[in-house]
Amino acid sequence: MTDAAGTNPAWAxxxxxxxxxxxxxxxxxxxxxxxxxxxxxxxxxxxxxVFEVARLMRQRRRTxxxxxxxxxxxxxxxxxxxxxxKTAVIPVGPWVLxxxxxxxxxxxxMDVMVWAVVWLIGWGANSAYxxxxxxxxxxxxxxxxxxxxxxxxxxxVAAHSLRVSDVIAAQQELWFIVWMPVAFxxxxxxxxxxxxxxxxxxxxxxxxxGGILTEVSGVDRLLILAGRYALLTTGAAFxxxxxxxxxxxxxxxxxxxxxxKTLLLLAAFVVxxxxxxxxxxxxxxxVAWMIVLPVVLLQTLIVSIVxxxxx
Amino acid sequence: xxLRASIALGAVQSIHVLVVEVPGWGATxxxxxxxxxxxxxxxxxxxxxxxxxxxxxxxxxKLESVCARIxxxxxxxxxxxxxxxxxxxxxxxxxxxxxxLDEGRQQGDARTRxxxxxxxxxxxxxxxxxxxxxxxxxxxxxxxxxxAEMDMSMDMDMPMPGGIPLASGGPDRDxxxxxxxxxxxxxxxxxxxxxxxxxxxxxxxxIVSAEPDVLPxxxxxxxxxxxxxxxxxxxxxxxxxxxxLSDAAVQVLALxxxxxxxxxxxxxxxxxxxxxxxxxxxxxxxxxxxxxxxSWLLRWALNGITVGDAFANTGExxxxxxxxxxxxxxxxxxxxxxxxxxxxxxxxxxxxxxELQRSLLDAIPQLLSGTDVATARLIVASLAIQxxxxxxxxxxxx
Amino acid sequence: MLSTIVFSVLAVIALASGIAxxxxxxxxxxxxxxxxxxxxxxxxxxxxxxxxxxxxxILMMVMEMAIMAIYMIMFMGMNPxxxxxxxxxxxxxSAILAVGTFLLLAGGAxxxxxxxxxxxxxxxxxxxLGEAIMGSKMLVMLTVSPIxxxxxVAALVLANPxxxxxxxxxxLQRARPDDPQQGGLGK
Numbered sequence: 001m002t003d004a005a006g007t008n009p010a011w012a013x014x015x016x017x018x019x020x021x022x023x024x025x026x027x028x029x030x031x032x033x034x035x036x037x038x039x040x041x042x043x044x045x046x047x048x049x050v051f052e053v054a055r056l057m058r059q060r061r062r063t064x065x066x067x068x069x070x071x072x073x074x075x076x077x078x079x080x081x082x083x084x085x086k087t088a089v090i091p092v093g094p095w096v097l098x099x100x101x102x103x104x105x106x107x108x109x110m111d112v113m114v115w116a117v118v119w120l121i122g123w124g125a126n127s128a129y130x131x132x133x134x135x136x137x138x139x140x141x142x143x144x145x146x147x148x149x150x151x152x153x154x155x156x157v158a159a160h161s162l163r164v165s166d167v168i169a170a171q172q173e174l175w176f177i178v179w180m181p182v183a184f185x186x187x188x189x190x191x192x193x194x195x196x197x198x199x200x201x202x203x204x205x206x207x208x209x210g211g212i213l214t215e216v217s218g219v220d221r222l223l224i225l226a227g228r229y230a231l232l233t234t235g236a237a238f239x240x241x242x243x244x245x246x247x248x249x250x251x252x253x254x255x256x257x258x259x260x261k262t263l264l265l266l267a268a269f270v271v272x273x274x275x276x277x278x279x280x281x282x283x284x285x286x287v288a289w290m291i292v293l294p295v296v297l298l299q300t301l302i303v304s305i306v307x308x309x310x311x
Numbered sequence: 312x313x314l315r316a317s318i319a320l321g322a323v324q325s326i327h328v329l330v331v332e333v334p335g336w337g338a339t340x341x342x343x344x345x346x347x348x349x350x351x352x353x354x355x356x357x358x359x360x361x362x363x364x365x366x367x368x369x370x371x372x373k374l375e376s377v378c379a380r381i382x383x384x385x386x387x388x389x390x391x392x393x394x395x396x397x398x399x400x401x402x403x404x405x406x407x408x409x410x411x412l413d414e415g416r417q418q419g420d421a422r423t424r425x426x427x428x429x430x431x432x433x434x435x436x437x438x439x440x441x442x443x444x445x446x447x448x449x450x451x452x453x454x455x456x457x458x459a460e461m462d463m464s465m466d467m468d469m470p471m472p473g474g475i476p477l478a479s480g481g482p483d484r485d486x487x488x489x490x491x492x493x494x495x496x497x498x499x500x501x502x503x504x505x506x507x508x509x510x511x512x513x514x515x516x517x518i519v520s521a522e523p524d525v526l527p528x529x530x531x532x533x534x535x536x537x538x539x540x541x542x543x544x545x546x547x548x549x550x551x552x553x554x555x556l557s558d559a560a561v562q563v564l565a566l567x568x569x570x571x572x573x574x575x576x577x578x579x580x581x582x583x584x585x586x587x588x589x590x591x592x593x594x595x596x597x598x599x600x601x602x603x604x605x606s607w608l609l610r611w612a613l614n615g616i617t618v619g620d621a622f623a624n625t626g627e628x629x630x631x632x633x634x635x636x637x638x639x640x641x642x643x644x645x646x647x648x649x650x651x652x653x654x655x656x657x658x659x660x661x662x663x664x665x666e667l668q669r670s671l672l673d674a675i676p677q678l679l680s681g682t683d684v685a686t687a688r689l690i691v692a693s694l695a696i697q698x699x700x701x702x703x704x705x706x707x708x709x
Numbered sequence: 710m711l712s713t714i715v716f717s718v719l720a721v722i723a724l725a726s727g728i729a730x731x732x733x734x735x736x737x738x739x740x741x742x743x744x745x746x747x748x749x750x751x752x753x754x755x756x757x758x759x760x761x762x763x764x765x766x767i768l769m770m771v772m773e774m775a776i777m778a779i780y781m782i783m784f785m786g787m788n789p790x791x792x793x794x795x796x797x798x799x800x801x802x803s804a805i806l807a808v809g810t811f812l813l814l815a816g817g818a819x820x821x822x823x824x825x826x827x828x829x830x831x832x833x834x835x836x837x838l839g840e841a842i843m844g845s846k847m848l849v850m851l852t853v854s855p856i857x858x859x860x861x862v863a864a865l866v867l868a869n870p871x872x873x874x875x876x877x878x879x880x881l882q883r884a885r886p887d888d889p890q891q892g893g894l895g896k
Contacts, residue, residue: 037574038348047324048351054321055362060386060421062359066475066790071737102760109768115775116744123737123778126789128494129357132516132684138775145772162761199568199608206501207566207688210356217359217386277609278568280685283893290894477788484889486870489783615891681889 011095015087022237022262023229024049029270037274056222064126064215072124076220078117079227086110086234089164093247093255096165103164104152107238111148111194114231115141118196118203118212121224125215133211137203139281140193143288144200148190150296151183154303155242164238168246177243179306182299184243186292191235191269195228198273202280236265315414322362323408326352329361329385331378331498332505333368333528335699338584340367340505341558342397345581346404356501358384363407365392374506374526377498387424388417396532481514484681489514496687498526502562503688504696509675511687518687521679523672527702549651553592554583556648559695563641564603566685566692567612575599576645593652600645613638616686618693621674637693644695665700672701716756723749734791736781744774761835 027049035045063069089103090096100106115138122134156162158180159170167176177184193200196212204211216224240246240261247254249261328347332340343365347354355361358381366378382391390410392403410416478490496509510522557580564573576599579592603609617634650656671694678694679687726749729742747770755763797803831837843850876886885891 035351037571037578038351039578040349040351044324044351051321051325054318055323055325055327058318058322058388059362060388062384062386066788068735068737068789068791071741071789100760102764105761105764105768109764109771112768112772112775116741116771119775119778120737120741123789128492128513131789135516135779138779142776202568202685205568206356207568207685209500210360213360214357215359221359274571276569277564277572277606277612279608279612282683282890283612283614286893475790611893615885683890 008095011092012097014095015092015097016084018092018259019083019087019230019233020226022233022259022266023226025263026229026232026266026270027052029267030273033271033274052225053222056218056225059218059221061218061220062215067126067215068124070124071120073220075117075120075122075124076216076223078120079114080223080230082110082113082117083227083230083234085113086231087237090234090237090241091165091168091246092237092258093253095255099163099165102162104156104162104167104242108149108152111190111231112145114194121212121216122203125212127215129208129210129214130212132208133203133205133214136208136211136281137196140200140202140284143281143284144190144193147186147288147292147296148194150293150300151186151190152242154180154183154296154300157300157304158307160307164241164246167242168248171245171248175243175245175248180243180299180303182295183303184239186296187239187243188235188265188269191232191239192272195231195235197228197232197269199276199279200284201273202278205278232269233262233266236269237262239265319412319414323411324351326362326408326411327355327360328352328363328365328404328407329355329358329381329499331364331366331370331374331381333366333370333374334506334525334702335528335531336368336395337505337555337558337699339394339397339400339532341554341580341584342400343367343394343404344577345584346400348577348581350404352404354501359386361385362388362411363390363392363404365394365403365407367394368532369395369529371527371529374498374528377526381499383424387421389420481512481519483514483519484517491519496684496691502565502692504691504698506698506702507691507696509679509687509691511679513684516684518679518682518684521676521687523675525672525698525701528699531699531703545657549655549657550583550589553589553596553648553651554580556644557583557596559692560599560603560641560644560648562692562695563637563689566688567609569606569609572599572603572606579648589652589655593649596645596649596652600642600649603645604642610638613641613689616689618690619674619678621671621678621694637689640693640695663700665703668697668700671696712756716753719749719753719756722746723753731797734793735789736785736794737778737789738791740774740778740781744771747771747774758830758834759838762838 028046031045031048032042033045035042035048086107088097089100089106091099118137119134122130122132122137125131155167155170155176158176159167161167161170170176189200192198196203202211204213208214213221213224237258240258244261244265247256247258249257252260328343330340330343344354358364362385364378364382364385370378382389388411390407392407394400394403478492480488481491483489492513494511494513496511497503497507498505506526506528508524508526510524512519512521557576560576561573561580564576575595579595579599582592582595583589613636616637618637618640619634622635675691675694678690682690723746726742726746730739730746733739733742748767751763751766751770753763754766757763873881876888877883878887
């Protein structure tokens with residue numbers, strides 16, 4: 001398997017662009033689904049994110065009375081920054097920004113940063129609905145975090161390493177999704193959850209007038225919405241690296257396979273939003289701790305036994 | 312074309328419109344929503360999200376001051392439209408788009424906006440907090456989120472950032488002491504009955520006490536119901552009932568977070584309102600009712616949320632031992648709409664029942680206390696209060 | 710040279726944000742200033758090639774600060790507005806103790822004759838560090854974590870004023886538990 005090359009300076013500039021394009025593709029797919037549901041042409045739906053960006057760039061920023069502006073603005077720009085930090089460890093073909101030996105833990109650390117960032121967005125606005133949105137996110141995060149951690153540990157156990165390139169190399173014979181499906185599903189659901197997307201979007205939902213998005217406008221709003229899509233994209237890319245064999249596949253070069261698989265998984269995430277109702281954090285808690293966590297632990301146990309037996 | 316102009320042109324392709332519905336103008340509001348969907352525009356969820364403020368109907372004084380306050384919270388570029396009947400909707404939206412494109416006008420508007428926040432009136436509150444344009448000095452206190460009911464006799468030297476006093480504590484539902492925040496739900500909230508204001512005392516996001524109120528319109532529209540005919544034949548009654556039931560289903564489904572199903576219900580409502588024959592929508596209603604009742608995720612999410620005894624004394628509720636659930640109400644509406652569409656039967660309940668609406672309004676404090684905001688929203692949506700009838704039944708106000 | 714500069718910068722950040730915890734005007738700012746301080750310490754650990762420990766420190770500390778912010782605000786009743794507040798009590802003695810401890814530790818770090826390195830660092834620093842610190846007591850260390858967790862859960866259960874009989878009825882036969890907020894599984 002190709003060893004990851006050192007930091008390629010060209011990739012350092014290209015990675016954010018690729019991330020942006022993939023996120024835009026996800027937003028376009030979302031727009032297409034909405035347009036189809038409302039009976040409009042697909043083209044108008046696909047162009048919707050571009051128009052939304054134009055609208056938000058034209059809109060002015062606002063503030064509220066006695067808002068904690070420093071924390072608020074840090075929160076608003078934080079989501080995109082966290083997504084970029086996550087892409088630093090994801091290899092696309094031979095390019096990777098930083099193939100650190102603890103990449104899986106780094107990914108986990110970054111999505112814990114999202115806890116802080118989303119809460120800061122909710123807190124900074126000094127608005128009741130905003131605050132409820134921030135707290136809803138933390139309540140949901142407490143529920144999905146332990147299953148996510150164990151779902152991340154499972155491929156690391158199977159590959160005897162926390163480095164992403166080692167995990168990809170260990171999948172040469174058999175992709176991990178085949179014998180750790182539970183970990184894969186839990187990981188994908190956690191990606192949807194930390195992006196505040198789909199069934200786990202109660203932090204930004206309409207019943208609290210937009211939650212964390214209630215008081216933001218203009219470029220702040222653009223950064224938060226873009227950050228959500230960017231987190232979804234990096235999550236999908238990491239799932240491809242951890243469970244779907246990275247760039248493995250016939251015919252096409254491995255960077256192209258990585259992008260194709262990421263796009264497919266990303267499309268699945270976007271479609272999930274339109275199919276399922278939202279899950280409120282107080283309902284999620286019991287299910288996550290009493291059903292999902294034991295199942296994921298069982299999965300990790302089985303994988304560990306298999307790895308130990310294989311020697 | 313310059314960069315600015317092309318960005319502006321792109322921006323008006325996806326305008327977000329904040330729709331304020333005055334009680335009684337439900338038909339116009341439904342038409343607005345249909346028109347927004349047709350153009351690819353979105354209904355805004357909060358003033359920060361909105362470019363256009365669209366008021367459906369002629370609001371009374373209190374509601375007018377709420378609209379003025381919301382208008383001041385819209386970040387620029389912004390436009391304001393008033394729509395009085397369904398035929399005005401398209402032209403009103405076009406006018407709004409043209410105003411948004413008018414650079415000179417928008418810049419003039421931005422210049423004339425004060426850096427001082429708008430003076431607050433003590434009684435009416437609205438969504439969230441007030442805001443001003445840039446991060447400027449706030450020399451006057453903004454609208455009070457905390458009511459003046461606080462005990463101000465003690466602690467006169469309490470810090471009051473932004474002119475708003477700190478919350479005081481009170482026992483919460485677990486017996487601990489928690490701060491009490493006075494927040495008014497409505498009158499402008501997504502998927503919320505028109506003109507309804509519920510003054511809540513929140514501890515965290517749990518509602519401790521709730522006081523409902525309806526802000527009336529200045530006058531009534533001269534056509535009733537979603538169809539807009541002066542003569543109400545049985546046929547029109549049925550269509551108006553199907554539209555009303557679908558609309559109620561849209562609100563509950565949207566609040567449950569199932570935007571796909573809510574969109575389907577909305578399409579059915581708009582088709583019925585636009586004149587499609589009921590038999591044509593019957594198939595859509597069937598499949599929607601089926602998928603809603605089969606969805607185990609919806610059942611799980613709405614599990615245990617009931618509307619108590621609010622309907623115990625009506626025709627529907629008589630003889631029931633268990634309180635009606637929100638999910639039960641939702642499925643009941645879809646089933647009834649289905650029945651009316653397919654078999655041309657009459658509706659069970661007549662919509663014109665001010666006593667029923669009043670009793671629902673009076674049941675709100677007891678239904679909402681002890682629930683969290685999400686559950687409270689679902690309960691209010693499942694009551695499907697026709698606020699126009701309550702507002703009409705009061706003494707006429709100017 | 711570069712590593713000295715980076716080390717100094719991170720150390721200054723850690724100290725400055727630690728001081729900021731007591732100087733800022735809101736509980737949320739205090740909490741996140743503390744988080745910044747911890748992240749700087751985690752970055753310092755990364756400089757020692759202790760990759761796993763450094764990243765885990767950052768992860769745990771940010772998570773803890775996010776949850777701690779909730780509790781601080783719950784107990785102190787603050788709002789997002791910035792208000793001058795004082796978080797210190799017994800200023801004189803706490804200042805004396807703090808400065809004294811700082812001088813003791815800093816003096817130790819600078820004046821103790823540290824031994825020179827013999828041999829080369831192990832390939833897996835995390836494992837060798839773990840062996841060195843916990844070596845003979847590894848079993849205890851492994852079981853401490855779930856025991857801690859079980860203790861916390863048990864303490865919460867004991868502290869809850871509503872017991873089994875409040876929830877399930879006198880003969881524990883109710884179909885659903887009588888909770889103010891229904892959980893996801895109806896347990």
